[in-house]
Amino acid sequence: MxxxxxxxxxxxxxxxxxLIFFGxxxxxPVSAALDRSVYKQLKIFSEVLDIIxxxxxxxxxxxxxxxxxxxxxxxxxxxxxxxxxxxxxKELEVETRGSFGGIGIEITIHKDILTVVSPIExxxxxxxxxxxxxxxxxxxxxxxxxxxxxxxxxxxRGPKDTKVTxxxxxxxxxxxxxxxxTRSIIKVASVKYKILDDGIAYIRVxxxxxxxxxxxxxxxxxxxxxxxxxxxxxxxxxxxxxGLLTQSVAVADVFLKSGxxxxxxxxxxxxxxxxxxxDNGDEPTCPIVCLVNEGTASxxxxxxxxxxxxxxxxxxxxxxxxxGSVQTVIPLENGDALKLTTAxxxxxxxxxxxxxxxxxxxxxxxQRSPGEPDMEDYVVREKDLKGHIPSPEEKKKGNNDGxxxxxxxxxxxxxxxxxxxxxxxxxxPFGDVTTDNQLKSAVDILKSWEIFQKKSTK
Numbered sequence: 001m002x003x004x005x006x007x008x009x010x011x012x013x014x015x016x017x018x019l020i021f022f023g024x025x026x027x028x029p030v031s032a033a034l035d036r037s038v039y040k041q042l043k044i045f046s047e048v049l050d051i052i053x054x055x056x057x058x059x060x061x062x063x064x065x066x067x068x069x070x071x072x073x074x075x076x077x078x079x080x081x082x083x084x085x086x087x088x089x090k091e092l093e094v095e096t097r098g099s100f101g102g103i104g105i106e107i108t109i110h111k112d113i114l115t116v117v118s119p120i121e122x123x124x125x126x127x128x129x130x131x132x133x134x135x136x137x138x139x140x141x142x143x144x145x146x147x148x149x150x151x152x153x154x155x156x157r158g159p160k161d162t163k164v165t166x167x168x169x170x171x172x173x174x175x176x177x178x179x180x181x182t183r184s185i186i187k188v189a190s191v192k193y194k195i196l197d198d199g200i201a202y203i204r205v206x207x208x209x210x211x212x213x214x215x216x217x218x219x220x221x222x223x224x225x226x227x228x229x230x231x232x233x234x235x236x237x238x239x240x241x242x243g244l245l246t247q248s249v250a251v252a253d254v255f256l257k258s259g260x261x262x263x264x265x266x267x268x269x270x271x272x273x274x275x276x277x278x279d280n281g282d283e284p285t286c287p288i289v290c291l292v293n294e295g296t297a298s299x300x301x302x303x304x305x306x307x308x309x310x311x312x313x314x315x316x317x318x319x320x321x322x323x324g325s326v327q328t329v330i331p332l333e334n335g336d337a338l339k340l341t342t343a344x345x346x347x348x349x350x351x352x353x354x355x356x357x358x359x360x361x362x363x364x365x366x367q368r369s370p371g372e373p374d375m376e377d378y379v380v381r382e383k384d385l386k387g388h389i390p391s392p393e394e395k396k397k398g399n400n401d402g403x404x405x406x407x408x409x410x411x412x413x414x415x416x417x418x419x420x421x422x423x424x425x426x427x428x429p430f431g432d433v434t435t436d437n438q439l440k441s442a443v444d445i446l447k448s449w450e451i452f453q454k455k456s457t458k
Contacts, residue, residue: 045069071148078341079109079385080327086335088150091157102157103164103181104188105130106241107149110380113137114144114152117321117380118239118295120188121206124181130168132239132295133380137176138167158183190243191215194431195223199231200446202431202439205251208243208299213250220254220284232446234439235290235307238317242298245326245345249275252306255313257283259348261306264326266343271326287449288313289442292358293366294381297321304358305347315360316442322382324354325389341389355383355391362445367437 052060067083074083084092091100104123105116116134119126136144139155156164162183167176190212192204201223205212224230235255242248245262252261256277263274290313292304301320307313326343344354382388433440 074338076387078325078387078389080323080325080339081341082148082150082339084150084329084337084339086337088154089329089331089335089337091153092329092337092339100157100186101160101183102153102186103128103130103183104186105156107136107152107156108380108385109149110135110385112146112386114147115380117297118241120186120241121239123186123188124184128179128181130166130179130181131170133171135169136166137169138165140165141167160185191219192430193219193223195227196234196431196433196443198447199227199229200443201227201230201233202236203233204236204430205240205300205303207240208245208247208251210244210247212243212247213254216251216254217282221282230284230286232286232443232449233284233288234442234446235288235303235313236439237296237300237304238291238293238438239295240297240300241295242300242323245299245302248299248302252303253277253280255283255288255307256310259310261348262302262345263350264343264345266326268342271328271343287446289445290315291438291442292317292320292360293438294318294321296358297382298323301353301358302345302347305351305353308358308361309348309351314362314445315358316362316364316445317360317438318363318365319359319381320353320357322353322355322357322391324352324356324382344389352391354389355394357381362441364438364441 049065052065053062070083074081103125104120105125106118106120108115108117114136116130116132116136118132119130136152138144139152142155144152156166158164160183163180164183166179166181168179169176188207188209190205190207190209192206194202196202201220203216203219205216220230220233249261257279258277261275261277263272265272288307290304290307292300292315296304296317297320301323304313304315304320308315324345325341326345327339328342330338330340332338344352346352383391383394429435431439433443
């Protein structure tokens with residue numbers, strides 16, 4: 001017991017010493033590091049820790065207490081900052097390479113409830129009928145109340161061919177619905193493509209992984225070699241949850257010859273940066289229509305914003321998610337890591353997308369299949385997340401605790417189906433213009449492009 005107490009106090013002294021000598025960012029002068037009130041709070045923290053250690057009904061583990069304190073501290077920040085154990089850090093590295101064991105969903109914490117941002121297409125979750133906005137109340141029968149994102153990911157992922165049960169509450173339903181999903185090796189093909197009629201290319205970018213920019217260039221070269229010069233490109237970023245910032249820059253650079261792609265600005269030194277487009281000599285010159293929706297987030301919004309600001313593409317669809325913040329993963333000495341929001345990103349014209357999103361040039365809502373209600377007005381966006389970094393407009397109103405004042409949601413529509421886990425989702429063929437009205441609108445625009453050009457020339 002004495003050794004445990006000694007280690008506990010040493011940890012406290014080290015924590016206090018680091019803050020005194022280096023400040024919260026490690027490069028600020030001592031005078032600016034902390035004010036007296038913080039020292040008082042550290043003293044209270046030490047007292048509480050000592051009381052728990054001496055008086056709690058069961059023996060406590062100092063490491064668990066301090067790790068809990070760290071998690072609690074980070075929870076007071078925005079919903080995208082988190083503490084990762086060494087195991088979680090390795091999982092994150094694996095995910096960016098595009099292959100991992102799981103069911104294929106993007107999740108967040110919304111109003112203290114584990115919520116689906118979007119399923120990744122062609123994955124077990126997607127095919128089972130999991131939808132954006134679904135609330136995950138239980139995982140394998142265990143309640144998700146107060147669960148962290150990382151803990152939820154750990155529970156949902158697992159070896160191939162094993163099962164996980166998600167108990168889902170969906171808007172319009174009054175009872176939980178269990179989805180029993182078989183895990184698989186999730187190999188997310190970040191770039192899929194095909195040639196449509198009249199030499200129009202359809203390119204779907206599902207996420208931004210470590211080779212997305214390179215894969216996109218290869219796709220365009222292959223389509224051009226088969227079909228000749230492209231008459232137009234439909235770039236589909238719908239339900240793209242984001243990924244690597246470097247790859248969003250690489251993707252935008254495929255279509256831009258020059259100019260600013262994105263800039264980042266933060267509070268600490270070294271967080272300001274600018275990414276510029278380079279003339280590689282192989283940029284397509286044909287017109288582009290970029291498809292977006294409420295599931296288009298983060299790195300995908302960077303691409304859409306850059307193409308929109310440079311006038312390189314028409315943005316078509318519905319307003320995007322609105323995640324305009326940059327997370328830096330900072331490895332720690334013991335193998336753990338801190339994912340910390342360190343900056344905001346801005347489009348070439350200086351727009352902050354945070355809690356605002358990209359507004360399409362042409363708004364076209366997606367037409368759902370018969371009997372399925374339009375859920376676009378009920379999905380979760382950045383501005384709905386408690387504790388999100390507020391937009392300039394929200395700062396004026398002084399509200400960032402969920403839905404903005406005057407932006408209340410409508411009651412959910414009555415569902416016609418019973419959301420049966422089996423067969424609830426009918427997969428639409430890839431790039432099928434006859435079943436995808438947004439894609440059809442994009443193709444119609446590109447087909448008429450040459451006609452308008454000829455008319456304007458005359």
